Amino acid sequence: MKILRILTLRGPNYWSIRRHKLIVMRLDLEELSERYSSDIPGFYQGLTSVLPSLVEHCCSPGVRGGFLSRVERGTLMGHIIEHVALELQQLAGMPVGFGRTRETSTPGVFQVVYEYENEQAGRYAGRAAVRLCQSIAETGTYPAEELTQDIEDLKELKAQAALGPSTEAIIKEAEFRHIPWMQLNARFMIQFGYGVNQKRIQATLTSSTGILGVELACDKEGTKQVLRDGGIPVPRGTVIRYFEDLTDAIEDVGGYPIAIKPLDGNHGRGITLDVTRWETAQAAYDAASEASKTRSVIIERFYKGRDHRVLVVNGRVVAVSERVPAHVVGNGKSTIEELIEETNKDPRRGDGHDNVLTRIVVDQTVLSMIEEAGYTIDSVLPKGEVCFLRATANLSTGGSAIDRTDEVHPENIWLFARVAKIIGLDVAGIDVVTPDISKPLREVDGVIVEVNAAPGFRMHVAPSEGLPRNVAGAVMDMLFPGSTPSRIPILSVTGTNGKTTTTRLLAHIMKQTGKVVGYTTTDGTYIGDYMAEPGDNTGPQSAHLILCDPTVEVAVLECARGGILRSGLGFDTCDIGVVLNVAADHLGLGDIDTIEQMAKVKSVVAEAVSDRGYAILNADDPLVAAMSARVKAQVAYFSMNPDNEIIVRHTEAGGLAAVYENGYLSILKGDWTLRIEQAVNVPLTMGGMAPFMIANALAACVAAFAQGVKIEHIRTALATFIASADQTPGRMNLFNMGSYHALIDYAHNPASYEALSGFVNNWPGPRIGVVGGPGDRRDEDFVTLGKLSAKMFDRIIVKEDDDTRGRPPGDAAVLITQGIEEVLSPVRDPRVKYETVLNETDAINMALEQAPKESLVVILPESVNRAIALIKARNPIIDTDPPGANLSAANVEIS
Numbered sequence: 001m002k003i004l005r006i007l008t009l010r011g012p013n014y015w016s017i018r019r020h021k022l023i024v025m026r027l028d029l030e031e032l033s034e035r036y037s038s039d040i041p042g043f044y045q046g047l048t049s050v051l052p053s054l055v056e057h058c059c060s061p062g063v064r065g066g067f068l069s070r071v072e073r074g075t076l077m078g079h080i081i082e083h084v085a086l087e088l089q090q091l092a093g094m095p096v097g098f099g100r101t102r103e104t105s106t107p108g109v110f111q112v113v114y115e116y117e118n119e120q121a122g123r124y125a126g127r128a129a130v131r132l133c134q135s136i137a138e139t140g141t142y143p144a145e146e147l148t149q150d151i152e153d154l155k156e157l158k159a160q161a162a163l164g165p166s167t168e169a170i171i172k173e174a175e176f177r178h179i180p181w182m183q184l185n186a187r188f189m190i191q192f193g194y195g196v197n198q199k200r201i202q203a204t205l206t207s208s209t210g211i212l213g214v215e216l217a218c219d220k221e222g223t224k225q226v227l228r229d230g231g232i233p234v235p236r237g238t239v240i241r242y243f244e245d246l247t248d249a250i251e252d253v254g255g256y257p258i259a260i261k262p263l264d265g266n267h268g269r270g271i272t273l274d275v276t277r278w279e280t281a282q283a284a285y286d287a288a289s290e291a292s293k294t295r296s297v298i299i300e301r302f303y304k305g306r307d308h309r310v311l312v313v314n315g316r317v318v319a320v321s322e323r324v325p326a327h328v329v330g331n332g333k334s335t336i337e338e339l340i341e342e343t344n345k346d347p348r349r350g351d352g353h354d355n356v357l358t359r360i361v362v363d364q365t366v367l368s369m370i371e372e373a374g375y376t377i378d379s380v381l382p383k384g385e386v387c388f389l390r391a392t393a394n395l396s397t398g399g400s401a402i403d404r405t406d407e408v409h410p411e412n413i414w415l416f417a418r419v420a421k422i423i424g425l426d427v428a429g430i431d432v433v434t435p436d437i438s439k440p441l442r443e444v445d446g447v448i449v450e451v452n453a454a455p456g457f458r459m460h461v462a463p464s465e466g467l468p469r470n471v472a473g474a475v476m477d478m479l480f481p482g483s484t485p486s487r488i489p490i491l492s493v494t495g496t497n498g499k500t501t502t503t504r505l506l507a508h509i510m511k512q513t514g515k516v517v518g519y520t521t522t523d524g525t526y527i528g529d530y531m532a533e534p535g536d537n538t539g540p541q542s543a544h545l546i547l548c549d550p551t552v553e554v555a556v557l558e559c560a561r562g563g564i565l566r567s568g569l570g571f572d573t574c575d576i577g578v579v580l581n582v583a584a585d586h587l588g589l590g591d592i593d594t595i596e597q598m599a600k601v602k603s604v605v606a607e608a609v610s611d612r613g614y615a616i617l618n619a620d621d622p623l624v625a626a627m628s629a630r631v632k633a634q635v636a637y638f639s640m641n642p643d644n645e646i647i648v649r650h651t652e653a654g655g656l657a658a659v660y661e662n663g664y665l666s667i668l669k670g671d672w673t674l675r676i677e678q679a680v681n682v683p684l685t686m687g688g689m690a691p692f693m694i695a696n697a698l699a700a701c702v703a704a705f706a707q708g709v710k711i712e713h714i715r716t717a718l719a720t721f722i723a724s725a726d727q728t729p730g731r732m733n734l735f736n737m738g739s740y741h742a743l744i745d746y747a748h749n750p751a752s753y754e755a756l757s758g759f760v761n762n763w764p765g766p767r768i769g770v771v772g773g774p775g776d777r778r779d780e781d782f783v784t785l786g787k788l789s790a791k792m793f794d795r796i797i798v799k800e801d802d803d804t805r806g807r808p809p810g811d812a813a814v815l816i817t818q819g820i821e822e823v824l825s826p827v828r829d830p831r832v833k834y835e836t837v838l839n840e841t842d843a844i845n846m847a848l849e850q851a852p853k854e855s856l857v858v859i860l861p862e863s864v865n866r867a868i869a870l871i872k873a874r875n876p877i878i879d880t881d882p883p884g885a886n887l888s889a890a891n892v893e894i895s
Contacts, residue, residue: 001027001030001133003025003127004028007024009567015100015113019098023085025081025113025126027130029077034108036074041140044071046140050136051147053087059083067083080133081112081133084129085112086099093155096114096116097115098115099114099115100114120160121157167190169461173476174192177480180487182548189202192479194547195550197484197485205454206478209427210425213453223450224237227419232418234448235259235302238252238253239297240297240299241295243282250281250299256302259299259449260281260287260298261300263292268394271291271391272391280368283368305445307322307323307392307433308322308323309401312416312420312430313427313471314426314427316417319405321460322402323400324402324464325391325398326389326397327389328387330383334380335380336370336387344359358399369391401458402466405467408438415440425451429453430450433446434447488552488554489555490573490575491506492556494561494605495602496581496598496752498695499522500558501696501731502696503521504521504731505684506700509700509714509718515553517555518556520542536560539560542570543555543570543571557571557574561590562590564601565590565601569605569608574605575614576703577609577616577631577633579605579606579617579627580618582595582602583749584598589776596623599624602624603627606633611632613634614635614703615636617636619637619638620639620640620644635655638699639698640660640698642660642661651669654670655670656668656669656706658701659698660679663678664676665694665698665701681719682697684722690732701714729864729868730861730864732759733868737848737876738876739853740856742848742876743857743858744859744871746860749777750781753792765854766852767795767856767858768856770843770844770857771789771796771797771798771816775812782818786817789834790832795833796835798816799836799838799840800838802863803862809838840863840866844861
């Protein structure tokens with residue numbers, strides 16, 4: 001078997017609107033393409049022996065063991081690899097369950113689709129599944145050590161990508177509240193929300209966290225001084241930088257017991273508590289100095305009591321945990337080393353911060369603690385006796401946590417909230433030592449030891465004992481209080497033709513509301529009045545640029561077929577989803593071979609609309625209109641025919657629609673009609689001569705209206721939006737060359753040629769076409785382009801793109817010419833002439849130089865910018881009237 005391609009989807013996609021994280025593996029089964037599992041000797045036995053847990057997969061039978069029953073009866077290898085890829089992830093601690101397998105139009109080649117939790121692990125699981133199944137097919141088994149290694153590798157990939165328990169808790173809360181999030185490519189930052197409404201976090205630092213508060217919290221001595229000045233009980237202490245000052249410092253704080261800690265440490269590193277003798281003090285000083293960036297060490301009086309961590313969010317105490325240092329309890333039989341090993345077998349313990357508890361690591365500090373207790377690592381601890389292995393209670397060194405939130409005295413709650421305010425932190429972790437948290441600190445000689453910025457949530461989210469606390473909810477309440485929005489309006493546009501023009505017009509309409517609009521097109525990504533990034537930017541990466549920008553208030557996103565298939569949509573849901581049309585373009589690419597499959601690709605945009613939004617559908621296109629059965633949103637239609645049955649039924653039921661009626665672009669709802677503007681007064685429609693531009697305008701108008709835009713803003717936008725080379729390059733750009741006109745349009749498929757013909761056939765003078773098409777289309781598509789050209793132009797110059805996309809030079813031109821001849825030969829129309837000039841620049845210059853008076857030269861270029869430059873070099877006349885205004889209305893016929 002051979003993996004031909006692996007795609008990673010990250011949003012609503014062709015395979016699932018709800019499941020955004022999918023791997024799509026294009027797999028050639030090669031010699032196994034026609035062999036069912038039941039035909040491979042020993043395969044079923046080998047698979048069940050290697051992965052007995054596959055019995056839990058229900059598959060289509062819907063019962064436990066359902067998948068294995070299909071393997072036993074016989075199923076193709078692609079289906080088996082799908083389930084194995086899922087199971088390998090399950091065994092590595094990543095619960096996933098969705099999968100699909102479909103054969104492509106290429107015999108023996110399958111699309112294997114399965115869910116992932118972590119991208120790298122998901123891709124690895126697919127490759128491992130192919131190796132495993134290939135091995136079982138060839139040898140009847142898969143080596144146990146290789147399976148173990150696969151699972152360990154998957155676990156490692158999961159661990160490497162983990163964001164940490166605190167961040168993941170906040171993300172989980174955001175998902176529960178349907179607040180979108182994305183990981184930024186710098187400093188482990190996470191963005192919640194979109195555009196102007198976004199908030200960011202880094203661990204538990206938030207976009208509301210003040211840098212002064214963070215700086216003060218990092219200065220342990222400064223923190224104590226500020227709190228002492230505020231009447232807060234803090235330990236007596238001093239700061240030294242040299243070992244020679246240690247003896248005097250111990251005397252200054254009142255002698256033993258003492259605590260020694262780095263001035264600017266974190267995560268409990270370099271802290272030693274309850275130091276009672278000089279030898280321990282020496283080692284503790286070295287550890288603290290090493291952990292301090294400034295080599296400054298705090299010496300302070302050690303206060304007896306239990307260690308607590310208080311979490312304050314937005315001035316409110318939300319959780320309190322008692323932290324117990326790493327320890328073991330004797331059973332009278334096992335050595336301390338054996339007790340540590342047994343303790344580490346707790347499935348909640350692991351390495352790093354991603355587990356509920358951390359494994360206890362035996363190091364010199366642990367050995368010193370055991371020695372201070374009068375034991376060695378090989379001592380058998382008496383039954384019931386506790387041996388502490390660490391002086392500090394940090395979870396990162398093997399400690400555990402007991403929830404004490406409901407036991408805190410009200411005065412202490414008041415005090416802790418005040419401490420966070422004094423230091424200036426929106427999220428603060430306050431370390432408190434007190435014999436009894438249920439009594440005021442002042443009564444029991446309790447003290448606040450330090451205040452931490454970016455405190456960990458692990459002990460509160462998953463305590464060793466007691467109730468878990470939803471501390472992440474408090475963070476989200478702070479970032480998005482009450483009904484504060486996290487999203488911005490997202491209006492998405494797709495279709496075979498007209499996407500860019502409609503996107504630009506819709507963005508232009510939204511600008512009339514005074515909002516900052518970010519939009520993506522095939523020409524570039526724009527924010528406000530400026531281009532942020534040039535290029536064909538219609539995929540999820542460009543959408544993320546817009547949605548991550550903190551100035552954007554409205555997003556208008558063009559969504560092309562390629563981006564949807566390669567990565568899915570760049571957003572989880574949208575407010576408006578426009579589907580303009582579906583035509584036979586790009587067929588045969590990306591395993592989309594039929595127009596019905598293409599319609600399913602385009603329908604992703606409509607199906608991703610939220611239930612409170614609107615899917616805007618073309619009622620004149622049956623494939624698009626049929627999408628209404630699959631969307632969860634409200635539906636609005638647009639049509640060039642006010643008598644369209646779908647429009648009539650929809651509006652009679654109170655639905656929203658936009659139609660072209662009696663020369664007007666109008667909005668219909670129920671039994672009322674709101675006329676926006678006459679088509680002849682809308683520059684985009686070329687004086688009403690371009691029917692497909694009228695349809696694009698209808699789609700944009702009803703989309704904006706459904707989003708709540710006032711009709712006055714829509715009307716103003718229609719009057720000021722012109723299909724110029726500056727505003728919509730390559731989209732019906734009409735130039736007055738004096739004695740003739742030239743038109744540039746990026747029509748490149750049969751549907752766009754047909755749409756263009758609605759305008760060209762209305763031209764009163766001679767019509768010359770410079771035609772071609774992208775080389776990655778089907779042969780029959782080029783023949784169709786030739787036929788359409790023959791019906792549209794009096795003279796045709798066939799050219800070819802510079803990039804033939806794998807076709808032999810001249811091949812596309814031959815096919816277009818074939819189509820021209822099929823139309824002209826039967827009628828032998830002498831008025832239509834055609835020739836081939838392969839070089840695009842030469843073909844354009846020939847057409848412009850030989851253009852007769854009153855003619856229209858239509859240029860359908862590969863390079864829009866080059867074609868525009870060639871025309872501008874001939875100094876076109878700047879018209880004061882909108883395009884088409886100088887053409888006789890008698891020549892206008894909408895078809």
